[in-house]
Amino acid sequence: MINWKVILEIAKTHLVTKKKSTITATLGVTFGIGAYITLVSFMTGLNEMLDDLVLNQTPHVHIYNEIKPSEKQPITLIENLDEAFNVVHSIKPKQGQRKIHNALPILNYLRNDENVRGATPQLQAQIFYLSGSIELGGNLVGVDIMEEVRLSNIRDNIVEGTPEALKNSENGILLGAGLAKKMSLSVDDRVQVSTAEGNIFPLKIVGIYQSGIAEIDNIQSFAKLKTVQRVLGEAENYVTDINIKLFQINEAEQMANRLEKQFDIEAIDINEANAQFETGSNIRNLITYAVSVTLLIVAGFGIYNILNMLIYEKMKDIAILKATGFSGRDVKYIFMSQAIIIGFIGGVLGLCIGFLLSKLIDGAPFETEALPTITTYPVNYKLGYYMIGFFFALLSTIIAGYLPSRKAGRIDPVQIIRGT
């Protein structure tokens, strides 16, 4: 039978009368947890921002029609050459169109799939931007702009003008920021584009697009799907790419494989396309946890030390408690509960300090040319990290408190009482 009320009362008295050591031990935990929360909030905020930067521009599944040589050359169809060895020189890609066959039915099919949040058609066209006598190579992407706004963060990347302006204009263009700078163009100016065939088309600039990635901003612009189809002189079913966003990103790989087989097209999933970003995030997380765990281990040693000292100081008290009927287990719990109280208070304070520091970082200005939508440092306030932090605080104090407490529980009262 354990009488928690008495045990906690004694634990409380010990903590209150030893204010200095209690505060030192608590602060150890507080700083450990505070640092963990700050680090993890900042690091994951940064991770998320970088992931967003790249991944939000990347569809979960990207469908396109690749230009490549036929896998089966005519010679393999000759049956009596089965056992023979053949060599074909100078294989060229198959004659075919870049467009996706049956793009509209595929789109319809995808939009009815319950795992799909949205599917948007795109038409990527290689064009030249004409600025006086200068021709700049680049691409013009025809999009269903409102669907893009719904499914990606394109709105954040339109630094001037609005997506609605593009929607309402028959020959509007969202010009890449790099291009606009090179050609000294701004909103409401006109830009001429020329197709590979040499057809020249004037477009009105309704907005400036800046992704933050210079290589993209220097070559890429957006226009309405219809506009680009008209520029290329193609029919309304001419679509070169379909971008799919799923509800569950981890279904992307499976979906891509299925679509490849079903429609005989190329489908690439996000993980395949961006494997290196995952690695970067993982390593940053690893560093965060390594630093935090180190801090907590240091705090744990502090608690271990302080409890050890306390137990040496309280030898006589322990002996007297045991002589008057407290069992070894009671004594162990008295010191364990001190460790847990320190962990609890230190943990809660640490969470508060972590939160305040994150707020501070969140408010600190962070402006960079490359990231037009970011004005302050990114911070992630996920409840899960606070829960992990609190759990860490308790775990480290319990581990640090266990050994000294067990020692206290095993003290032989007779030795102490006779020893004086």
Next chain:
Amino acid sequence: MGLILEAKNINKHFYKPKDFQVLKDISFGIEAGEFVSIMGKSGSGKSTLLYILSTMDTDYSGSLFLNGGLVTGKEHQELSRIRNKSIGFVFQFHYLLSEFSVLENVMLPAKKLAEKSYDEIEHDALEKLNMLHIEHLATKKASRISGGEKQRVAIARALINNPTILMGDEPTGNLDSFNAENVFQIFKQLKEEQALSLLVVTHDGDFAKRTDRIIQMEDGRIVHQ
């Protein structure tokens, strides 16, 4: 009346620094309401015996009965409970918890026992302090009172759970003659008024002479009782 405490053939060895038999075949009993003192030279094993009888030391052979029940070989948890409920203990150095008030010190064993409500425990504790004429010290910190007062607080604490036997290890050894006499009178009063059994280890011949029975120890044996 039956025996409150009975020891049968108790032997104990110290193994460090070398094997040494400190208690040799000790057998005796204490009746209810009896005031017994144990005397002997330093090293005669009287304190060792007392700690075995108090159930704190379990490293011995032989058997120990308390209130007719065998105590030897019981679990530590069980022994703690027996100490808590049935044995009151007074040490030479008062050994109060210095961070607690006098009243809290007295109440602590009863709170551990948890057979009564907080209010009842407080009432009992004040009653014990009253009996020992130290009720005015109740709210003082245990570290702030004199030696004689401390010993009386320790006695109050030993009595809080109404034990069947009170044990003392030189309870007057650290006190001046006035306070020593005071403690003796308290013990005597407890025996007479509450029929409490008392077992006291002492060096003080005058103290021992006035008890009901003296157990004389020498070299780990009882030589006279």
